[in-house]
Amino acid sequence: xxxxxxxxxxxxxxxxxxxxxxxxxxxxxxxxxxxxxxxxxxxxxxxxxxxxxxxxxxxxxxxxxxxxxxxxxxxxxxxxxxxxxxxxxxxxxxxxxxxxxxxxxxxxxxxxxxxxxxxxxxxxxxxxxxxxxxxxxxxxxxxxxxxxxxxxxxxxxxxxxxxxxxxxxxxxxxxxxxxxxxxxxxxxxxxxxxxxxxxxxxxxxxxxxxxxxxxxxxxxxxxxxxxxxxxxxxxxxxxxxxxxxxxxxxxxxxxxxxxxxxxxxxxxxxxxxxxxxxxxxxxxxxxxxxxxxxxxxxxxxxxxxxxxxxxxxxxxxxxxxxxxxxxxxxxxxxxxxxxxxxxxxxxxxxxxxxxxxxxxxxxxxxxxxxxxxxxxxxxxxxxxxxxxxxxxxxxxxxxxxxxxxxxxxxxxxxxxxxxxxxxxxxxxxxxxxxxxxxxxxxxxxxxxxxxxxxxxxxxxxxxxxxxxxxxxxxxxxxxxxxxxxxxxxxxxxxxxxxxxxxxxxxxxxxxxxxxxxxxxxxxxxxxxxxxxxxxxxxxxxxxxxxxxxxxxxxxxxxxxxxxxxxxxxxxxxxxxxxxxxxxxxxxxxxxxxxxxxxxxxxxxxxxxxxxxxxxxxxxxxxxxxxxxxxxxxxxxxx
Numbered sequence: 001x002x003x004x005x006x007x008x009x010x011x012x013x014x015x016x017x018x019x020x021x022x023x024x025x026x027x028x029x030x031x032x033x034x035x036x037x038x039x040x041x042x043x044x045x046x047x048x049x050x051x052x053x054x055x056x057x058x059x060x061x062x063x064x065x066x067x068x069x070x071x072x073x074x075x076x077x078x079x080x081x082x083x084x085x086x087x088x089x090x091x092x093x094x095x096x097x098x099x100x101x102x103x104x105x106x107x108x109x110x111x112x113x114x115x116x117x118x119x120x121x122x123x124x125x126x127x128x129x130x131x132x133x134x135x136x137x138x139x140x141x142x143x144x145x146x147x148x149x150x151x152x153x154x155x156x157x158x159x160x161x162x163x164x165x166x167x168x169x170x171x172x173x174x175x176x177x178x179x180x181x182x183x184x185x186x187x188x189x190x191x192x193x194x195x196x197x198x199x200x201x202x203x204x205x206x207x208x209x210x211x212x213x214x215x216x217x218x219x220x221x222x223x224x225x226x227x228x229x230x231x232x233x234x235x236x237x238x239x240x241x242x243x244x245x246x247x248x249x250x251x252x253x254x255x256x257x258x259x260x261x262x263x264x265x266x267x268x269x270x271x272x273x274x275x276x277x278x279x280x281x282x283x284x285x286x287x288x289x290x291x292x293x294x295x296x297x298x299x300x301x302x303x304x305x306x307x308x309x310x311x312x313x314x315x316x317x318x319x320x321x322x323x324x325x326x327x328x329x330x331x332x333x334x335x336x337x338x339x340x341x342x343x344x345x346x347x348x349x350x351x352x353x354x355x356x357x358x359x360x361x362x363x364x365x366x367x368x369x370x371x372x373x374x375x376x377x378x379x380x381x382x383x384x385x386x387x388x389x390x391x392x393x394x395x396x397x398x399x400x401x402x403x404x405x406x407x408x409x410x411x412x413x414x415x416x417x418x419x420x421x422x423x424x425x426x427x428x429x430x431x432x433x434x435x436x437x438x439x440x441x442x443x444x445x446x447x448x449x450x451x452x453x454x455x456x457x458x459x460x461x462x463x464x465x466x467x468x469x470x471x472x473x474x475x476x477x478x479x480x481x482x483x484x485x486x487x488x489x490x491x492x493x494x495x496x497x498x499x500x501x502x503x504x505x506x507x508x509x510x511x512x513x514x515x516x517x518x519x520x521x522x523x524x525x526x527x528x529x530x531x532x533x534x535x536x537x538x539x540x541x542x543x544x545x546x547x548x549x550x551x552x553x554x555x556x557x558x559x560x561x562x563x564x565x566x567x568x569x570x571x572x573x574x575x576x577x578x579x580x581x582x583x584x585x586x587x588x589x590x591x592x593x594x595x596x597x598x599x600x601x602x603x604x605x606x607x608x609x610x611x612x613x614x615x616x617x618x619x620x621x622x623x624x625x626x627x628x629x630x631x632x633x634x635x636x637x638x
Contacts (some may be wrong), residue, residue: 064216067243071252084141087197093153112298169259171287175205216243249278259283268316269568270457324445325525335398375498376506387443396422403458418450456567464556511581522555524576548572553580
């Protein structure tokens with residue numbers, strides 16, 4: 001093969017081809033760069049302007065003021081007050097530095113506070129702030145602010161904190177607020193508002209159920225900063241929008257009076273306006289002070305509350321269930337009349353009733369009694385006999401129509417509605433047939449019968465009016481029409497007269513209303529918590545507290561033109577006429593003669609060792625001493 005000779009012409013052609021390819025590549029790359037620059041400068045102009053602006057201008061979120069909760073007269077129940085606070089931002093802390101120990105002398109933190117802060121820091125996530133102290137005195141706030149450059153991770157701010165003027169008397173009613181947990185932050189789609197120091201959300205009660213109304217909309221302060229974050233100037237702010245005000249039907253003065261009148265009992269009382277169903281009072285005691293939760297409750301206080309056998313963390317008005325005892329008898333009497341029982345027919349009460357091989361007792365030997373006497377003197381034997389004759393199928397519907405076992409439209413998520421049993425329920429629940437002893441127990445509100453104080457007050461309202469009274473707590477909710485109950489007016493008048501006899505000359509005669517022209521009608525109840533022997537019956541103080549009977553009373557007044565109704569259940573309080581009835585009487589008296597009611601309260605509180613705050617302070621001090629905790633500083637004592 002003849003070799004190819006490379007001439008200068010060949011070399012020139014090859015070089016020109018390479019130059020052309022390289023030039024084309026350069027033109028293509030240049031075109032791409034020009035196109036990209038054009039895309040960024042023209043099409044993406046707005047996007048990058050916004051990014052540039054966000055680097056230059058920062059928005060400092062401003063939390064909204066939480067909406068107020070007020071009573072029916074506009075008196076505040078939950079409000080905000082200006083305060084200074086100190087928080088810790090965990091991610092901004094220096095590793096290995098004990099910032100809590102440095103803050104302790106500056107803020108005069110006690111051991112409970114230190115334990116809580118360290119526990120919260122261990123459980124914190126990211127920039128979620130940990131509250132060190134709310135309501136900090138100005139002197140301490142100033143001492144922190146001047147040292148902030150030397151305290152990395154510490155944030156001091158001015159803002160507002162939740163305040164409840166009624167303290168523990170409204171704890172179960174309103175609930176409390178607190179900093180959002182990590183789970184709550186995640187559930188709200190990582191809402192940045194929840195990370196702002198001082199922002200609290202509803203945790204329990206109305207504060208939680210009405211969160212959407214009370215929270216409001218956050219605002220922001222726009223500021224111009226340098227690349228290093230130094231403030232240049234403040235720009236136009238975006239104002240926040242405060243949460244909405246919620247007005248309740250509660251009469252806060254009456255509510256507080258009732259809470260104090262309960263004393264040291266474990267109890268709830270509910271007062272209703274029977275004309276429209278407005279709830280005027282519904283304290284559950286003992287309770288907790290929501291101000292302490294708002295500030296950050298200590299581990300010691302939480303332990304004290306959660307270990308108390310009187311259950312201060314439970315809303316007894318709606319959440320606790322009890323046997324109704326004899327308060328069910330007016331409704332049972334109505335059911336008997338509806339079934340055709342002659343009200344004049346008598347039953348001889350010997351103090352005992354034999355059914356099979358079991359003896360059911362009465363509290364005394366009443367002798368021959370008709371229906372009126374059986375209600376007035378609360379004779380069990382009469383109701384054993386007559387209810388067995390009629391049968392549970394005809395009894396249960398009447399009792400349910402009076403409110404027992406009913407769930408009401410109220411802004412709470414902890415409502416329990418109990419049980420009014422019947423044969424179908426027994427088969428569904430326990431897969432057994434209804435027996436005669438089930439009817440006997442049900443006839444006097446024992447056995448499977450379970451109710452709460454709200455239902456007891458509703459029953460009193462419906463017996464007073466003959467209408468389906470429905471409780472209402474929010475003023476903004478419309479009053480629902482009260483439909484007539486399916487009861488004969490003559491039967492209703494008879495039952496109401498018998499209930500007036502209970503207070504006039506029956507089991508509640510000692511709790512007669514002390515206003516001459518106002519007659520109260522009611523019914524006592526004493527509900528057993530365990531089986532009693534014949535010798536134990538009537539002894540309400542000797543047994544262990546948890547084994548004592550519950551004390552119940554429901555009432556309405558005035559008898560001739562009902563306006564108010566009330567129901568109270570005192571856990572392990574003993575005889576209904578001796579404990580619950582005077583409580584209801586004094587609470588309703590407040591609506592007619594405040595001075596007389598307050599005088600009765602003063603006498604009562606002196607007899608049990610002082611005011612509510614004084615008793616709570618002593619109880620707290622005794623518990624702390626017994627459990628090895630140091631005394632609270634004077635500023636934190638009740």
